Amino acid sequence: MGNLFYKNKAIQIIESIQSLHHVEQTLQALIDKYQKQIDEQRNKAKQNMSSKSESTRHIKRLLLIRRHQQQLENRMLSLLNKRYTLESLNVTKMHLSAIKQTSTTFKHFLKAHDIDKVCDMQETLTEMISDACEINDVISSTDSIEGINDDEIENEYLKMVEEIGHWPSPKKTIDRTLAPGSAQETKIVFPDPPSNVVKSRDKIILV
Numbered sequence: 001m002g003n004l005f006y007k008n009k010a011i012q013i014i015e016s017i018q019s020l021h022h023v024e025q026t027l028q029a030l031i032d033k034y035q036k037q038i039d040e041q042r043n044k045a046k047q048n049m050s051s052k053s054e055s056t057r058h059i060k061r062l063l064l065i066r067r068h069q070q071q072l073e074n075r076m077l078s079l080l081n082k083r084y085t086l087e088s089l090n091v092t093k094m095h096l097s098a099i100k101q102t103s104t105t106f107k108h109f110l111k112a113h114d115i116d117k118v119c120d121m122q123e124t125l126t127e128m129i130s131d132a133c134e135i136n137d138v139i140s141s142t143d144s145i146e147g148i149n150d151d152e153i154e155n156e157y158l159k160m161v162e163e164i165g166h167w168p169s170p171k172k173t174i175d176r177t178l179a180p181g182s183a184q185e186t187k188i189v190f191p192d193p194p195s196n197v198v199k200s201r202d203k204i205i206l207v
Helices: 002-047 052-112 115-140 150-164
Strands: 171-174 186-189 197-200 203-206
Touching: 002 052
Parallel strands: none
Antiparallel strands: 171 186, 197 203
């Protein structure tokens, strides 16, 4: 019911503005019409200057029309003042309505989103992110198998080297960038020895 009353008031203001504007157009048309009549009477008065009575008659009409024209111009100014006031009032109503709606929106938002609840949610989210990062670190870790470490693997490898009595044979790799059948088509790659092994010709010495 309140909204309907407000809409009716808003419609009344707009209709009043439109009505005043229509009256202004009518007054302006009359002012322009009187101005033409004034110009005509002035010209006739000049043309009949040889006859003072005739010229005076046109001057009287000119002054009469000018007086009514002045009255219409005064009414025009009064209507303009009223129309501008109504337009300002309409903008003020729109402004107040926007402020009221904004205030209501903020009120509902703050009621639905309590600051303490937001802080609690933020803390909970931070803890969950921290826990998720820790879980990711745990499942992504590359710890050694229980009971077997890198030193044990290295020692077992060296024992195998001693058993075969020589360093593993070099591997051949093919250079695909060269033309087939070229003398440099294959490359010999020797594996790097461990840091504690020195290779001397056909013997392997542990240091």
